[in-house]
Amino acid sequence: MPDLYATQTADDGDDDAYAVRPYAVTGGRVSAASVDLPMEALVEASSNAEALRGLTPEKKKILQLATGQYQSVAELSAHTRLPLGVVRVLVTDLAEVNYLRIHTGGTAQDASTHDESGGLSLSLLESVLDGIAAL
Amino acid sequence: MASQPSDAPVATATPPAHIAPTVVKIVIAGGFAVGKTTFIGSISDIDPLNTEAAMTEHSVGVDDAGGVTDRKTTTTVAMDFGRIALPGSLWLYLFGTPGQDRFLFMWDDLVRGAIGAVVLVDTERLDQCFPAVDYFEGRGIPFVVGVNCFDGVAKHQLEDVREALGLGPNVPLMYTDAREKAATKQALIAVVQLAMKRIKGN
Numbered sequence: 001m002p003d004l005y006a007t008q009t010a011d012d013g014d015d016d017a018y019a020v021r022p023y024a025v026t027g028g029r030v031s032a033a034s035v036d037l038p039m040e041a042l043v044e045a046s047s048n049a050e051a052l053r054g055l056t057p058e059k060k061k062i063l064q065l066a067t068g069q070y071q072s073v074a075e076l077s078a079h080t081r082l083p084l085g086v087v088r089v090l091v092t093d094l095a096e097v098n099y100l101r102i103h104t105g106g107t108a109q110d111a112s113t114h115d116e117s118g119g120l121s122l123s124l125l126e127s128v129l130d131g132i133a134a135l
Numbered sequence: 136m137a138s139q140p141s142d143a144p145v146a147t148a149t150p151p152a153h154i155a156p157t158v159v160k161i162v163i164a165g166g167f168a169v170g171k172t173t174f175i176g177s178i179s180d181i182d183p184l185n186t187e188a189a190m191t192e193h194s195v196g197v198d199d200a201g202g203v204t205d206r207k208t209t210t211t212v213a214m215d216f217g218r219i220a221l222p223g224s225l226w227l228y229l230f231g232t233p234g235q236d237r238f239l240f241m242w243d244d245l246v247r248g249a250i251g252a253v254v255l256v257d258t259e260r261l262d263q264c265f266p267a268v269d270y271f272e273g274r275g276i277p278f279v280v281g282v283n284c285f286d287g288v289a290k291h292q293l294e295d296v297r298e299a300l301g302l303g304p305n306v307p308l309m310y311t312d313a314r315e316k317a318a319t320k321q322a323l324i325a326v327v328q329l330a331m332k333r334i335k336g337n
Contacts, residue, residue, distance in 0.1 A: 039186075042155050042156065042158060070226075072218075074184070074214075074228070075186075077187070078216075084188040120248075127221070129331065132219075132327065133320075133324060135178065135219070135320055
């Protein structure tokens with residue numbers, strides 16, 4: 001199969017130029033795992049994700065944004081100006097090779113924040129309520 | 136899932152030195168230009184950000200092999216959102232819905248896992264919030280309705296608005312002012328309280 005990234009992997013250091021159509025960045029893929037990724041899931045670059053050679057500018061940018069701070073998938077989309085679906089695919093790719101970590105605590109199957117039926121737990125909502133009231 | 140090529144550079148996973156914040160979200164809905172972004176901005180720690188989702192219409196049923204050759208229309212839908220850090224390592228995200236009815240199908244993605252929603256209403260354009268009210272009612276998602284007082288003046292009685300919108304007696308309805316943090320806070324508190332009431336009632 002031809003390498004669809006071939007023309008993009010040349011490192012010209014220009015991270016801001018997205019002259020390609022959005023889904024060309026993902027090789028046209030939309031994986032099942034990425035579709036399930038909540039837009040509020042937090043992403044954190046691995047401390048040793050320094051081997052950035054060979055990554056697309058878009059992936060580099062995501063790792064840079066998520067280094068030393070948590071960024072939600074939605075924030076990464078806003079800062080990279082890439083559509084949400086594209087960022088979901090790229091983040092899922094990067095997580096598969098351990099370049100970043102995805103934190104979905106507070107979403108889905110987290111027993112500390114959710115009850116057995118999958119809904120948000122009362123104790124979590126109480127903390128949110130107290131937090132908002134104190135703003 | 137595809138296995139990784141053996142020569143791929145794989146970073147060694149290291150244990151996290153700190154625990155990631157717990158994330159919760161509330162959806163802010165309403166018609167076009169009803170003040171959703173202003174509402175979010177009145178309380179957000181960060182200036183409201185804008186994310187886009189590229190929409191391909193008629194894409195359902197098209198497989199990866201690309202057997203379908205129809206021309207597809209791609210459009211982008213913008214959503215504004217903000218973030219508030221709460222004590223106890225909690226991050227609350229406020230997501231504004233895309234303003235137009237034809238993007239209602241996108242809301243499933245937005246509301247998944249949300250505490251609930253605030254529907255903002257402009258009494259001059261009441262009909263614009265019908266899709267949002269129908270959507271949340273139909274899916275049993277806790278929502279409150281905030282009548283946005285654009286000039287700080289309430290022009291309609293709340294009960295008239297309730298009747299016009301066909302809201303049940305259990306839907307919290309309040310005046311709000313999207314520019315005022317205090318008013319925004321009250322609307323958010325009302326959503327969380329409603330969500331808690333639902334849990335306690337079960």
